[in-house]
Amino acid sequence: MKKKINIGLIGYGFMGRAHSNAYRRVNQFFDLDYEPVLKAACARKEDKLKVFAQNWGWKSIETDWKKLVGRDDIDVIDICTPNNLHHDIAIAAAEKGKIVFCEKPLAMNATEGGDILKAVKKTGVANLVWFNYRRVPAIALAKQIMNEDRLGRVFHYRAKYLQDWTINVDVPQGGATLWRLDADAAGSGVTGDLLAHSIDTAMWLIGEIDSVCAITETFVKERKLQEDPNTVKPVKIDDACAFLVKFKNGAIGTFESTRYARGRKNQNTFEVNGENASICFDLEDAHRLQYFDHGDDSHLQGWRSILVTDFEHPYMDHWWVPGCVIGYEHTFINALADFLMSLKTGEKYSPDIEEALKTQVVCDAVLSSAKNKSWEIVQYE
């Protein structure tokens, strides 16, 4: 008999959907001791919330997150709100002894993130931050290759995360679906939203970042408000951000993100160049990993396009058959399965809030560097 674990979800947007889907499906594909129960969904707009809860099978609803956090029948608080609420909810949840699931980025900034970490450490609750891309099978395979030490000394890392959905000046800011363009709700623009993913992946694969030097740009200087189209306000987020990196292990890196790269929809890429081998990934071809091995016979060396759908590839023995791909949503299911397995084994789930805070620290350093037009040493403590 599986152990029930009661979920309380806050937020019913894009991430609310993706997480709901994960809770409903994980046990059909993974053999786990734990089974999530969709206990309660929470958001302020009751009418829309009801539709959402009905659709996904949430057993109850709340319109005040504090009430949800206060409920005894909830084991996990899953935070899918705009970033400006992460801090208060996560701390309240931790204080109540709830397991904390938090969407990325961890918080508005590292100070907030530090508070959260302190709170979860104090009560010792298990926790997870949804850097879901680590659970793309091809990215997990990249990690496996790094762990197998096939690259040797690493010289270079380069990451891009390019989109194009804000080029149109008529896209408004703020509101329910466009809070990512509102600095008050999001904290930052592409840095927190997209580069946080890139940084998380990079530090997972390569190790800690020593120092950064960044440039940011806001191409469209003002936008109307989504919820009040007659009001035009300055745009305070970073539309684009690029930075140079020195890793602690001596490798150097380049990172770039924008929502103004016409033709790039969700192009999250990275490349690692090592002494003996290289790896390259592009989320727009999510089920492939490119791999170059200098150990191959010299006349037959080439970038291998690995179709990451075989049973021996990470996660793929849980899904269909070789040649059949999984999609975006499965990254959340894979992550949830790993977390539920960690509950059983007692091993630390990664990335947790402690790791996510390091990513936040790097984000802060990036934004500070861009502001000061100077290199910044990343201060993790």
Place this chain on the structure above:
Amino acid sequence: MKKKINIGLIGYGFMGRAHSNAYRRVNQFFDLDYEPVLKAACARKEDKLKVFAQNWGWKSIETDWKKLVGRDDIDVIDICTPNNLHHDIAIAAAEKGKIVFCEKPLAMNATEGGDILKAVKKTGVANLVWFNYRRVPAIALAKQIMNEDRLGRVFHYRAKYLQDWTINVDVPQGGATLWRLDADAAGSGVTGDLLAHSIDTAMWLIGEIDSVCAITETFVKERKLQEDPNTVKPVKIDDACAFLVKFKNGAIGTFESTRYARGRKNQNTFEVNGENASICFDLEDAHRLQYFDHGDDSHLQGWRSILVTDFEHPYMDHWWVPGCVIGYEHTFINALADFLMSLKTGEKYSPDIEEALKTQVVCDAVLSSAKNKSWEIVQYE
């Protein structure tokens, strides 16, 4: 309030899983009047069936398909058995007035298929054959492009369906998971299993096939039995099949399938060359469609790699956001949604048994042509 539609599923293999998943998820992503209920799952091995039913939430089980077909609380019989059972089950289900869902290929041969069609026509039950690849968004986009008449006169069609999982001579034949290698259970090899998909897609896009000329080959002449490894028996299926085609509209085509194409996992491809434009697809890059438009400015003509994840692309407004792909399993969900919609609108679902029979007729002509080493005119009636 949604109308419940009670499903009785026969077979718990690969397709049994894929369909179960579809029944559970379709209403969370599509706004439909109908809601499938996972009423009963049926298979002969009770112990394994129980595990399966538990996992997917089937409310009851049966070990005799005749009993399932006889139950009054079942609206749909979904046939996921080896091909040699399609005929009897489908006819029995139709006679009982059940909606018939049938995995492809329709039957062991066109004679059987004709019987099935007669049965469903007699009682007028709605029906569907799971040629799921029509619901790959990129393939649906190809159909849309054809419907928009962007290609003009069609000259060429070429299809491949390549896999490599039977090269190893130690792969056994027959049994629960390898019945596709047993001619008695499957009817044929790659022709019914893989080329049926290619033919279905081709006739959907281009129109009826006039005549064919084929070659088949069985590379590994004998294999041990999966359920009795000490017994070695001749292999009677076609390991590979290639054929030339003349379409009724004057286009010519090539088709090929094999399970001996080292390095190809599920490479289901097609290309259409028209007077004004061309289309190219590869299931191993399922979320992309290649499109060449001769109407582009001449110095800027090139094959466009369309990332089929935007809201305006077929089906994609039901899923996530642009740049986020869906996977193999979603083709079944999309198909099911279309069927449930057709129940409401009364429009014919496509492909139904009538269309699948035509594909079966072509498969028969292909096998006959290979046997007779001659061109065969396809006789649809």
Place this chain on the structure above:
Amino acid sequence: MKKKINIGLIGYGFMGRAHSNAYRRVNQFFDLDYEPVLKAACARKEDKLKVFAQNWGWKSIETDWKKLVGRDDIDVIDICTPNNLHHDIAIAAAEKGKIVFCEKPLAMNATEGGDILKAVKKTGVANLVWFNYRRVPAIALAKQIMNEDRLGRVFHYRAKYLQDWTINVDVPQGGATLWRLDADAAGSGVTGDLLAHSIDTAMWLIGEIDSVCAITETFVKERKLQEDPNTVKPVKIDDACAFLVKFKNGAIGTFESTRYARGRKNQNTFEVNGENASICFDLEDAHRLQYFDHGDDSHLQGWRSILVTDFEHPYMDHWWVPGCVIGYEHTFINALADFLMSLKTGEKYSPDIEEALKTQVVCDAVLSSAKNKSWEIVQYE
């Protein structure tokens, strides 16, 4: 001191240019005992010939090929004329003891080709047929991989040669630059012009073809004449041709060629699937070879995209540096260098007229099969 070898070239079209270029350049990139001298160019239109000869440095001109063949100061007759002249010129040249270079296809048909072979055998003159694509470094690498026996048993071969330049019905036929559309000058359409390349490559890599079954089509039934635009005549060539193949070693193959594949400019492709490895090539990415090796660690298997520009790759040590590609014209230079080397070593140059005749025999069988709508056993003797 290099030995001079005096060339007499017949024809100043596309191939005349490509060969002239090869004669002028080969000694700058290859260390050879022989040095071609551009002794005489021959064609009927004196004014254009003079311009051509001047441009390329041909030392003299002739307007009658018989006179050229009769000259004592000519060592090599290089035939770049329409196909209907190959027979007479090659035989006359052989009878005069000249080395014979002949553009592909060898002749109008195998009967003519047999006459040519008889003539060159009689006088024992060295000879070459310009199947230049064998000297694409990536194709030569494919041959090397076959020679290294990395594939094991070969199951499949598939070749395409697709172009799109005759879709427009206003393209005329015949004349100086469009004789390839005139059956009287070319013998056949895509079969002799394009598939001859595909067949040559296939038999080089795989071995002899046992039998074929073909379909041909002429999409545009009549065209005006290039040299008399007011006259419209039936088109007698094959616009497209596809055929099935059984190789003598048991492999099966598919071949297709057309000039009606919108968007394909010079897409000469082949793929070989063997037990242990596969190879794939596309002339539109001429400097790459795709290679899949089942011997790679299982989680790291993938198609390698080999950039064939390293010093250890065929021919590339004669050219620039790794990463710097060569182009179309270099295939002729590489071929010429190999021939001149064979003059020194006495080894047979490949492909010579004897091999080219086999390709011609296959072409004839293909056309005959298409006409008779039946399989044909290829009769090489």
Place this chain on the structure above:
Amino acid sequence: MKKKINIGLIGYGFMGRAHSNAYRRVNQFFDLDYEPVLKAACARKEDKLKVFAQNWGWKSIETDWKKLVGRDDIDVIDICTPNNLHHDIAIAAAEKGKIVFCEKPLAMNATEGGDILKAVKKTGVANLVWFNYRRVPAIALAKQIMNEDRLGRVFHYRAKYLQDWTINVDVPQGGATLWRLDADAAGSGVTGDLLAHSIDTAMWLIGEIDSVCAITETFVKERKLQEDPNTVKPVKIDDACAFLVKFKNGAIGTFESTRYARGRKNQNTFEVNGENASICFDLEDAHRLQYFDHGDDSHLQGWRSILVTDFEHPYMDHWWVPGCVIGYEHTFINALADFLMSLKTGEKYSPDIEEALKTQVVCDAVLSSAKNKSWEIVQYE
């Protein structure tokens, strides 16, 4: 009758070969008033020089460049020496009224480059710097697209130039073929050798760079000398360099180059993202340009892979037929043709020394920024 233009070439290395080839071939493919004559080749090692001159048909040799520059029968001095000689030779040549051809980078630094510019301006001699990649047809097409203003406002530029040939620590430095690793001969490492190309292309397409912020790294700290393998010396060049850019038009950019990117042979790439369209190029697929046009019908938008081999593409009407690629060496021939045409028309050839100096100024700012760990405004005057 063509006007002869007598070339004096200094240096017989990789570039000496590439230029010699260009001089010999340009008139066979371009209809020009001028014809280069390979008058004299110059280098210090007479024995090797003789072999080189013989191979390429240089009519005479010199072992002292000053003597060459002093010869009255020389019209052009073409400088293919290590970078530390560019300054003295170029100035001497200009003072003698010779046309100056100079390999890139222009000089060891901008100060030297400024001297050269002053000298050529003083005597008004025509001049050219061999940034050959501008004459890759696909890059020229990119420029054409920019000129046609298809992109609208430009947001982003990103360039990489990656190689991997110095990873092995046993590669020596200095000497005839490895002077690029010796800072005394080369001035810098990848910045002058590779990034100079990237910068030249970027400013040609986008306009002037306003400011830069760079990081450089030397991964292998010491290497033996090529000409004295028992001596090990510190490596003073930049093995890798990455920098951020702000363009004067407001676009932001990233640039990176290294010789430590395992698996990248000559991966010179750039991408431009504009409001309405984007462009992407990779020298390892030199004959293709990727183009995304937001003006395409929305469901058919995709990156077009333009095969730049049609007659309407830049330079390609001079070469073969559509689908037939040219290679690395042709970029020099195209450049030379353009220069010889400019002699006739009197239009300024681009890039000349004045433009190359701007690139040099940016290179200097990059190196200075890396040294000072700060942003640098580029000072062109």
